[in-house]
Amino acid sequence: MVPETKQMTIPELIDAIVPYIRKERYSDCYISGLKQCFNQFEKYCAEQKITQLTAETVQQFLLDRYGLQPGTVDRRLSQKIRAMDMLSDFQHCGAIMTRRSLDKIFPAPFVDTAEAYFVHMKNAYAQPNTIASHRKTVFRFTDFINNRGVESYSQLDLDDINAFIKIILCNYSKASAQCYFSVLRAFLRYLHESEVTEEDFSQKVVSVPGARQTAHLPSTLTVEQIDSVLNCVDRESPMGKRDYALLLLVSRLGLRASDVRNLKVEDICWKTHEIRITQVKTKEPLVLPLPTDVGWAIIDYLKNARPISEASEIFLRVVPPYISLKNPDNVLIRYMREANIPYTRLTHHGLHILRHSLATHMLDQDIDITTIQGVLGHLNIETTKKYIGINVRQLKECTLEVDLV
Missing domain, CATH: 1.10.150.130 (Tyrosine recombinase, N-terminal domain)
Structure with a gap:
């Protein structure tokens, strides 16, 4: 096993990591690019009179040298960022944590x-x-x-x-x-x-x-922003009919992405205007009223746009193979961008934006939290409180002052 390295100076660290990288059989071209970045970092640290590697030093180097703000990603600088990650890995444990894709087999x-x-x-x-x-x-x-x-x-x-x-x-x-x-x-x-x-x-x-x-909660959209997203959908095209029905469904009922993906025709009771599902996440039943506009949007998609398929799920891909839509989150992301609503992966979570928005709007309308719990399908009301951001401090801010008699 590789022993954990002792705290090295930056020049010592760079001298030690290059032979290690060569032994790991990286290409000569890739090693050359890494060495160039290592040398730039070493020069920067010498100018700043910095001798030890720290996360703060790396962030400041990437900002000063390449204009990369902390917490942001720039594909053009991927090798520079990777070089700094390698130095950090090697300093802390004497090895490099590879970033291989998950389609490769385990060791x-x-x-x-x-x-x-x-x-x-x-x-x-x-x-x-x-x-x-x-x-x-x-x-x-x-x-x-x-x-x-x-x-x-x-x-x-x-x-x-x-x-x-x-x-x-x-x-x-x-x-x-x-x-x-x-x-x-x-x-x-x-x-x-x-x-x-x-x-x-x-x-x-x-x-x-x-x-x-x-841990942060998903961001929310205003009612006006949700309308802007829906207005960007081309409701005449097959994809648009699917996307409009999907987005309207989630914005009105707050279903999880997993339940949207798993939703089947038999889950809709047209006579009682209800959706009856067993939630994928909790395995618990959930019954929700089916709003008229959502119902008509789903019917329009089923009659005029849904591909002929043996798949039982409602929302399918628009190109072969006609199987269940695997990532409905991308539907919202696409139309948010068309509506010029910034989408940042650090603060947003796909369709959960609409789910969280619905809960927040219901709370703003003074709807009882137990009702919100029922709509969201939470088993525990404490989960609902956390989900919509209710805490003791906020409750204290909402208390009324009562004059003493």
Whole structure:
């Protein structure tokens, strides 16, 4: 296993990382680009009389040298950002966390057990999105320990776990890190319960202080902005008919993206003007009134635009194969941009924008929170309070002053 590096000066760090990169068989052209960035960073630090690598120094370098604001992404500077990530990874754990796409297989020593874990999740009725999230984290974890020289799960030790934890904390927000660690605990617990590892390392994975407090709620749109989005839809085209029905449905009823994707014709009771579904996320039934305009929009799509298909879901792709629309979030994103409404992935969450907007507008209309809970399909009213941002401080601000008699 690669030992964790001691704190090096920046010149020492650069001298050490270049041979490591060569050993990892990166191309000569790619290494040349990295070295150019390393040299620019070393020169910058020498001018600023900075000797140690810190996240603040990296951010300031990218801002001063390339004009990259903290928290933003610029594809043109991807190699510069990657070079700085490599230095940070190497400083903290003596290895580099690769950014390979998830369609590549897991490292050979770890793939069978990892795939068995995902089958275990499926048998426990985990949702596909949940399994995909776990696959992402387990991939990065196994890829990371493989780069550290770990050849099997039985060789895992606490230093490997802590090195991965440290690199996640250095590269992600508290809320994202907490998600990574939650998955890591579950996977490590599975390894122990399956007798793959003798020690239960899941108990060693730290919690991130303040992670829940840093999580942000989805942004909201005003009624006027929602109207602008809907007005951008070409309701004469097949795609437009689908998109209009989908957006109107979510803006009026606040369905989750997973429930929109899974919505079937038999879920609509036309006689009683109701939508009756079993929620994908909670497995709980939900009955909502079907507004007249939403009903007519869905009928227009079903009669005049929906492709002929064996798929049972209502909303399908407009080009072959005619299967369920996999990412309905993109529908809203497209029309927000057409309506010149800024969409920033750091503060918005796809169709959840409309879901959160509906809840906020209902609250503004003094609709009882239990009614909002019912519409959103929350099992616990505390979830609804958190979702619409109600907290003790806000409640105190809303209290009325009563004159003493």
